[in-house]
Amino acid sequence: MKKIFALALAALPLFTALTACSSPAGGFDKGTAITVVSREEGSGTRDAVRDLFDVKDADGKENVTEEAITADGTGVMISNVAGNPYAIGYCSVASLNDTVKALTIDGVAATAGNVKNGSYTIQRPFYLATLGEAEGLAKDFIDFILSAEGQAAMVKRCVPIDENAPAYSGGRPSGNLVVGGSSSVTPVMQDLVEAYKAVNPNAAVTIQESDSSKGMNDAKSGAYDIGMASRALKDAEISDGLVPVHIALDGIAVIVHPENPLTALTNEQVRNIYNGEFTKWSGVQ
Amino acid sequence: MKMRKIKDLTLRGLTWLCAGVTAAMLLFLLAYILLKGVPHIKPSLFALHYNSENVSLFPALVITVLTVALSLLIAVPLGVFAAVYLAEYAKRGSRFVRLVRTTAETLAGIPSILYGLFGSLFFVAWLGWGYSLLAGSCTLAIMILPLVMRTTEESLKAVPDSYREGAFGLGAGKLRTVFRIILPAAAPGILAGIILAIGRIVGETAALIYTLGNTADVDPSRGLFTSGRTLSMHMYSLANNALYTDQAYATAVVLLVVVIGINALSAFLAKKIVKR
Amino acid sequence: MISGITVKNRSVREPVMRWVFTVSALTAVLAVGLICVFLFAGGFPAIGKIGVLKFLTGTVWKPTYDDFGILPMIVGSLYVTAGAILLGVPVGIFAAVFMAKVCPKPLYGFMKPALDLLAGIPSVVYGFFGIVVLVPFVRNTFGGDGSSMVTASLLLGIMILPTVIGITESALRAVPDELYEGAVALGASHERAVFGVVLPAAKSGVMAAVVLGVGRAIGETMAVKMVAGNQTVLRAPDEFLKGVRTLTANVVLEMGYAEGLHREALIATGVVLFVFILLINLLFSALKKERTE
Numbered sequence: 001m002k003k004i005f006a007l008a009l010a011a012l013p014l015f016t017a018l019t020a021c022s023s024p025a026g027g028f029d030k031g032t033a034i035t036v037v038s039r040e041e042g043s044g045t046r047d048a049v050r051d052l053f054d055v056k057d058a059d060g061k062e063n064v065t066e067e068a069i070t071a072d073g074t075g076v077m078i079s080n081v082a083g084n085p086y087a088i089g090y091c092s093v094a095s096l097n098d099t100v101k102a103l104t105i106d107g108v109a110a111t112a113g114n115v116k117n118g119s120y121t122i123q124r125p126f127y128l129a130t131l132g133e134a135e136g137l138a139k140d141f142i143d144f145i146l147s148a149e150g151q152a153a154m155v156k157r158c159v160p161i162d163e164n165a166p167a168y169s170g171g172r173p174s175g176n177l178v179v180g181g182s183s184s185v186t187p188v189m190q191d192l193v194e195a196y197k198a199v200n201p202n203a204a205v206t207i208q209e210s211d212s213s214k215g216m217n218d219a220k221s222g223a224y225d226i227g228m229a230s231r232a233l234k235d236a237e238i239s240d241g242l243v244p245v246h247i248a249l250d251g252i253a254v255i256v257h258p259e260n261p262l263t264a265l266t267n268e269q270v271r272n273i274y275n276g277e278f279t280k281w282s283g284v285q
Numbered sequence: 286m287k288m289r290k291i292k293d294l295t296l297r298g299l300t301w302l303c304a305g306v307t308a309a310m311l312l313f314l315l316a317y318i319l320l321k322g323v324p325h326i327k328p329s330l331f332a333l334h335y336n337s338e339n340v341s342l343f344p345a346l347v348i349t350v351l352t353v354a355l356s357l358l359i360a361v362p363l364g365v366f367a368a369v370y371l372a373e374y375a376k377r378g379s380r381f382v383r384l385v386r387t388t389a390e391t392l393a394g395i396p397s398i399l400y401g402l403f404g405s406l407f408f409v410a411w412l413g414w415g416y417s418l419l420a421g422s423c424t425l426a427i428m429i430l431p432l433v434m435r436t437t438e439e440s441l442k443a444v445p446d447s448y449r450e451g452a453f454g455l456g457a458g459k460l461r462t463v464f465r466i467i468l469p470a471a472a473p474g475i476l477a478g479i480i481l482a483i484g485r486i487v488g489e490t491a492a493l494i495y496t497l498g499n500t501a502d503v504d505p506s507r508g509l510f511t512s513g514r515t516l517s518m519h520m521y522s523l524a525n526n527a528l529y530t531d532q533a534y535a536t537a538v539v540l541l542v543v544v545i546g547i548n549a550l551s552a553f554l555a556k557k558i559v560k561r
Numbered sequence: 562m563i564s565g566i567t568v569k570n571r572s573v574r575e576p577v578m579r580w581v582f583t584v585s586a587l588t589a590v591l592a593v594g595l596i597c598v599f600l601f602a603g604g605f606p607a608i609g610k611i612g613v614l615k616f617l618t619g620t621v622w623k624p625t626y627d628d629f630g631i632l633p634m635i636v637g638s639l640y641v642t643a644g645a646i647l648l649g650v651p652v653g654i655f656a657a658v659f660m661a662k663v664c665p666k667p668l669y670g671f672m673k674p675a676l677d678l679l680a681g682i683p684s685v686v687y688g689f690f691g692i693v694v695l696v697p698f699v700r701n702t703f704g705g706d707g708s709s710m711v712t713a714s715l716l717l718g719i720m721i722l723p724t725v726i727g728i729t730e731s732a733l734r735a736v737p738d739e740l741y742e743g744a745v746a747l748g749a750s751h752e753r754a755v756f757g758v759v760l761p762a763a764k765s766g767v768m769a770a771v772v773l774g775v776g777r778a779i780g781e782t783m784a785v786k787m788v789a790g791n792q793t794v795l796r797a798p799d800e801f802l803k804g805v806r807t808l809t810a811n812v813v814l815e816m817g818y819a820e821g822l823h824r825e826a827l828i829a830t831g832v833v834l835f836v837f838i839l840l841i842n843l844l845f846s847a848l849k850k851e852r853t854e
Contacts, residue, residue, distance in 0.1 A: 042817075042818035067803070070793075083696065084696075297752055300662075307676070307679070308671075311679050317694065318690070366585030367586040367589065370586040387846070388593040394838055394845070395596070396776075397780070399780075399831055494816075520686065521783060537686050548681050
């Protein structure tokens with residue numbers, strides 16, 4: 001009985017304190033530990049960050065700090081960073097909003113323009129691939145993606161490669177199409193399929209989410225009519241008969257809370273934050 | 286003597302405090318969500334189709350209603366019939382009855398994430414239904430089955446034996462007695478159980494993410510095989526997304542209103558049962 | 562009313578419906594059977610491939626490099642559950658005593674629906690509340706990231722309150738009034754009679770409430786995932802301001818993109834959780850037996 005009594009006494013202040021809502025602390029304290037936020041295992045964006053910032057140990061294995069908070073999804077990532085003044089995270093340039101602040105990397109701002117002209121190097125290409133030159137419905141769908149309508153449909157999720165593409169003028173063929181591969185390209189593809197359905201109601205496009213390599217393999221084997229990859233095609237894949245189509249670019253922005261006075265990091269600093277070498281914000285300046 | 290009095294007073298104070306803290310917690314949570322959410326409830330939230338501009342919860346509302354209907358359609362007959370068997374037909378304490386009861390209790394204790402895993406392995410993958418309304422509803426039907434069974438059995442047992450004897454005395458068969466006399470008499474209790482089950486379905490997320498899918502819009506042309514998301518799942522997606530915090534508050538308000546409505550309905554029914 | 566035809570129909574209908582009722586009763590058995598078969602069949606191959614010991618006692622979870630150790634998650638689930646019990650049970654018991662023995666009648670009419678509502682609020686709403694209120698609160702008050710063991714325990718402590726209060730209250734009410742009256746007649750005060758006689762008499766009911774609370778806390782997924790930080794690090798108990806990942810969160814976080822052995826390992830994580838739940842169920846029914854005897 002006494003034990004329960006004591007426990008209750010210990011628990012009560014916590015509960016009562018809760019009812020008085022907390023007020024945010026004022027000012028940015030550089031001595032505070034960095035809250036590193038990372039995506040979950042299996043995410044294509046996580047893999048891209050590992051490769052682009054070289055967050056790897058001597059054996060080439062990813063060595064993101066164990067203390068990193070795991071966010072499963074772009075939205076979770078952004079809300080984690082937006083809700084914590086001392087957090088750092090990353091997301092696709094197209095997903096940026098004003099609840100977080102994108103840092104310049106090696107002096108270059110993470111903007112769609114800089115991704116397109118290549119000066120912002122933290123980026124990856126989105127590719128589609130077909131076995132041999134695309135024909136029929138597959139060709140019409142790819143033509144649509146590269147048209148003004150298709151490129152416009154992608155703006156929300158990635159950086160289109162051609163703003164001045166001509167309008168879609170396909171023959172609206174009917175039939176079924178299976179598109180599969182990279183989970184990073186999948187959301188873009190969902191938007192594209194929706195837009196395509198609006199102009200060509202005759203076609204039914206199914207999307208299957210897996211990863212870039214499976215997408216290429218299954219495009220080769222014919223399981224997918226069109227494969228999706230969030231990287232350039234390997235030479236071996238091209239020599240096996242796959243024809244790549246570059247559809248878009250995806251820049252990855254490094255994001256912090258708007259209250260964080262920091263505006264710039266170098267590639268190496270990002271690596272050192274993510275591998276746990278820098279643990280405090282004061283270590284970055 | 287004085288020591289004891291102080292001790293008594295502290296204990297009494299603690300019971301008040303703990304109950305007060307519990308009530309305060311609820312009031313704080315409700316007030317917080319309502320204050321932040323109500324100003325963001327707009328007609329556009331109820332637009333026919335979801336897009337990233339209106340963040341409509343209407344498709345989610347439709348899917349919620351469909352999921353509830355479909356799950357009940359499966360679980361209620363099974364649960365009620367099973368309870369009829371346990372209460373009216375089975376020999377009390379037989380091995381089969383014990384087995385059914387133990388498994389029902391086991392089912393009731395399984396957390397929803399495991400239902401979700403099972404659903405995605407069995408309905409989605411093994412039966413090949415894909416992420417669909419059907420797979421989600423079947424998963425939930427299993428989840429609410431023990432609840433329907435237990436509440437029905439309890440209300441069947443609460444029907445006085447004189448009802449049964451009277452019916453038999455008038456020459457009615459067992460089946461007729463069950464359907465015409467006992468089930469109607471137990472109806473409010475069964476209904477209260479069903480409403481509890483609706484509450485569980487409305488609040489569920491973990492069991493649905495990998496069975497119903499989690500798409501913001503519905504594709505009516507695919508019928509029972511459309512994927513979608515319920516109001517709770519919609520809320521979960523919005524809560525996770527910094528872009529839609531305002532809409533998340535608004536959706537939370539709608540969800541709370543639904544839950545409060547369900548609670549009020551079950552309280553009303555409970556009162557009715559007591560009165561009888 | 563009863564014509565020859567209906568009598569004949571009845572003689573067919575009775576056994577048919579009896580059969581239907583029996584089969585319906587079987588569905589619960591069938592469902593448990595299917596769940597066991599599919600979870601175990603989905604998870605055991607992975608445990609076999611990884612190795613039982615390596616899976617259960619491994620401390621590194623890096624699916625990309627085939628490191629599948631779930632000890633941090635097992636420990637994480639235990640910490641968070643223990644924290645929830647530590648915070649929720651004492652408050653719950655006192656509140657239950659209030660409900661059963663102290664509460665003035667008009668107030669009861671408000672408290673009871675309030676508790677029902679607390680039980681009915683969807684866990685995502687709790688999770689959202691956790692993100693927008695509890696996480697910043699813990700960060701500003703205690704420091705750290707805010708997404709931590711303490712935050713998750715706090716949230717779960719609130720979430721199990723209605724379960725603990727409800728069952729404890731009915732256990733207290735089930736204690737015969739004679740016990741209380743006897744104690745008062747012997748000169749005990751109201752409080753002494755309630756805490757010294759009635760509460761101990763309801764012990765097994767209170768234990769059942771705690772066990773059910775444990776079950777609810779260990780199985781909670783979405784709300785915990787949203788506030789716990791989800792790091793796969795093996796924590797010491799005093800690192801309560803740091804994040805942990807629970808078994809449930811591990812499944813729901815990575816299931817989306819997982820493939821091959823990674824996916825199987827996540828199902829195996831579910832199997833481990835399932836075993837925990839079965840043990841808790843066993844404990845619960847043992848307590849229930851004790852209570853009815």
